[in-house]
Amino acid sequence: MKISLAWLRELIDLPEPAAEIAERLTMTGFEVEAVHRAGAHLAGVVAGEVLEVRAHPGRADMHVVVVGDADGRRDVVCGAPNIPAPGGRTAYAPPGARLGDVVVEARRVGGVESLGVLCSESDLGIGADASGLLVLPPDVRPGASLVEALCLHDHVLDVNVTPNRPDGLGHLGIARELGTIFRRPVRLPQAPSFQRAPRELELRVRVDDPSGCPRYGAQVVRDLAVRPSPWAIRYRLHLLGVRAVSNLVDVTNLVLLLFSQPLHAFDLAKLRGGAIVVRRARDGETMFTLDGLERRFVPDDVLICDGEGPVAVAGVMGGLSSEIRDDTRDVLLECAHFDPPSIRRTSHRLGLSSESSYRFERGTDRGGVPRSLAYAAGLMAELGGGRVCGEAIDAGGAGPDPAPVRLRPSRVTRIVGREFAPEEIRGTLERLGCRLAPASGGALDVVAPGWRPDLTREIDLVEEIARIGGYDSLPGTPPTVTAGPRAPGNWERLATLRRVLIARGLAETVNHVFADLPTLQAFGATAAGCVPLKNPLDAGRALLRTTLLPGLLGDVRLAFAHRLPGAALFEIGKTFHRRPGGAPGLPDEAWRLGIVLAGKRLDGLAGNAADWDLYDLAAMLAAVADGSLRRPWALRPAAERVPWCHPRSACLVELDGAEAGFAGEIHPATADRLDVPRGVQLLELELGPERFRSGPDKVRELPRFPAVRRDLAAVFDEAVAAGDVVAEARKLGPAFLDDVSVFDVYRGKGIPEGKKSMAFALVYRHAERTLTEDEVEAAHGRVVDGLVSRFGVTIRK
């Protein structure tokens, strides 16, 4: 909401500078986001007297105007159609003057040197009119500063008005707030005085829906002439961001900006049947609104109708048929109070928001209706040269007083945390316009003014006292910490996990959760399992992700677009899954870890850079499992379960024997379809709380007896996994087989095609005694024999 300081100063004494006023408003709840100084951008622009007008020697569409200012006569080239006759005044920007950010310079136009420019409202940035020069009154002294001559000085405050303060949407409301802050009286705006002419026609007003329209005021004004408003009004509207239209329309806007009371002006001649009826719409009823669109109504909408049908959507927008036009002579002014939720529903349903509906849905001052109406009628009669006819119609009246709100001073102290003197409490509430009555126990019964619909509960009054007293006056008491039982939860576990991954060399990412179906389907999702949005940002972001991989792969695509050699990324985030069978309630949300390794593994010298492979993923998995989850892990080949991975590297991840995710290189077909580089390594892991082992590690006794190591190398089929051999050896070995591990895999010279040599270290150690050579030999022999028969291998000596 734009607020003119000059206008405020008509309503209340404000000697303080703009910055201080802005600061006080901001501190008490009307945040001033910016203060614009009006007029400051026109330094050096003056009133110029036209002394002579000559034809331009070379340009038929131009004239050379001899302009007089305080410094003498200058030639200025001008193409405007309305150059005043000699003796007239216009706005003149001589060389060196500023027009906003531009400094005017002498310039040749068609071979004639032009010393500066003559300006329109639009050139000067003080109005919308660009059709011709700004013509000044003849009494303005040539050479006078334009800003002074036209009283352009003002400050416009950009005020952020919160939804609870509809009174702040008008200058009077802001003035009242400042009156409370500075403890000064507010001068209520006085309408130009007028004589009421006798009523000349019978106009009946009937409100059939008093809940939707508790108060309806109307006034006829006749014999008006539509013409532009005086300059001062047009300039004020311009500063406040409202287009000046004509005197009649401008009056309704001025009243809106002053009282925060929307008005509607009907062309009286277009109203049929001599009646206004406020009623609910009939289902399917239609009307063309001012914007030229045909609107269809439902019975929830409140309509203003004449004797035959709808002429306005109550509180939202007027109808096209009764709009004020240039030939309008007689006007019916409407000034009403509507039920806020009803206006909001209609405005939302029609997708039609106006300055009017914005205020009505926040709440207007029912009690202020007669004043606003009289002000508008008087101003309209004055500006349009017309007559206010008959008494104003007032259907519904002021209504009953709201129930008083009981305020306990002890409650104020208990909530705010500082003592307030009873006179401070009373003074604040009275200055806000409340009526007070003493109640038992030092309490007050408070009736809030009609322009403060937000003050309906004790806590609302507590807030008023606290904010007017100033939050800066509160003592800031430092918090006391009370220790309570506190088990580390999901947040702490994930915090450790991300530190582990970052230490391993991965970059943390934060991706959006929106995706499209084909992408999610590439990773095994089904349409029925996805959560769709009703109003997505666009079609590509219509679903919630069921996997972290699309986001991470998008990040890889970006890295490659920037020609980075590689990217090693992770994300810890949520995926969303519709409940099986469409069960009602919230979708399932799962924390997951996604890892992608793409391009080169930049490890030391770039010349040594290698492609990432499954064993890099395994290293990351090991870091996660050992450093954060604290669970034993395993990878199990499962091409058929993970079809978006290369069949040779697709694996399921197992944690403590339970399936927890997958790992593998992206399937080249999937990579091509998603337009990401081939060879990217993928891992995704579920991170439910049960995946994390908690509690301290238990210590095993350190070995007291020596170990004996025996190595075993053998040639196996390619299909045999080292893990299978280790598991078999453990099965075959005695209880004192302490450890089995693979330490070498060899293919090549001396090994037939389709085979590989693998070497294992077997460590024998008894917990309670030193093993004899014979014991070890016998046990090792049984393991070797067993492996030979199980895998059909040849032992390499």
Added chain:
Amino acid sequence: MTQPDGQPADLASELPTLLERLDAELAAARNAEEARAAAAKLLGKKGALTALQKKLGTLPAPERPAFGAALNQAKADAGARLDTRLAALEKDAFERSLAGPPLDPTLPPRGLPHGHAHPLMSTMHDIVDIFGRLGFHVAEGPEVEDDFHNFEALNFPPDHPARDMQDTLFVDAPGSLLMRTHTSPVQIRTMLAQEPPVRVVIPGAVYRHDDDATHSPRFHQVEGLLVDDHTTLADLKGCLTLFVQEFFGADVTVRFRASFFPFTEPSGEIDCRCVVCRGKGCRVCKGSGWLEILGCGMVDPAVFRHVGYDPEKWQGFAFGMGVDRLAMLRHGMSDIRLLYENDLRFLRQFQ
């Protein structure tokens, strides 16, 4: 003059010659092995001194003691000379091992370099840590919410303009589901699940139907809630001032001004002096000299009624802040989209 073998005088006269030859060979030896080989020519099984030893018995008895003594002396001398030479060679080798050009320490290190923490996540963790030290536990909740938890219980009535403050992304499913527009529904879930006192901090992602240079459809908040039977607006001011000073530094100036949120009353916002221009006014603070840091207020009694807390008995405060903005301020960023693009060239700047 040739002497017949076995003459003692002749035998003894050979010793100095042998030792002199040894000296020459030791001096020529380039390493311990060559030095030992040279010494072995005298002292080894087939060495010259060993050979002379064997001839000792052929000497006349009276001459034996003198020759024996000379021989032993020669052996000792040879051994000593070897040891001296070995020590010198070892010293040379040690010196040589220290000489030569230095290793090139400017080569890249072996192994994967350290990774990168996302500034958004680091900021969120830091905020949570500060409140953790003030006794707040972490609480979390779903990102897909229903109208009751996200709006109604937080005192946003249906058809109320306060809902316009938050442009909502709705989920296409029965039961008026939506992407939570703030972390505040977790306040409701926490209070519904437990009796007071409550002291929680709530980090998480939130969503709005908005996408431009200053608005991301997904962004992050940290919310807090404290409920007991005595906490006041003054306590709120003290607690959150402490937070701002922990986060931005103890010398930052804080102001506390009135504001509006449907679920708190009295409501306020906490600003700090612009950390970029120090209050002079700049692009970041839009010329005001102040930065909005967080919204806060005393929990509205209507919210307590929705969760079954007696507002006459319990009171407390709630607050919420935008993590994205704090991360941007802290790292000097102006475009929020950088936080969600995951441009590796950007992420690499964070350790």
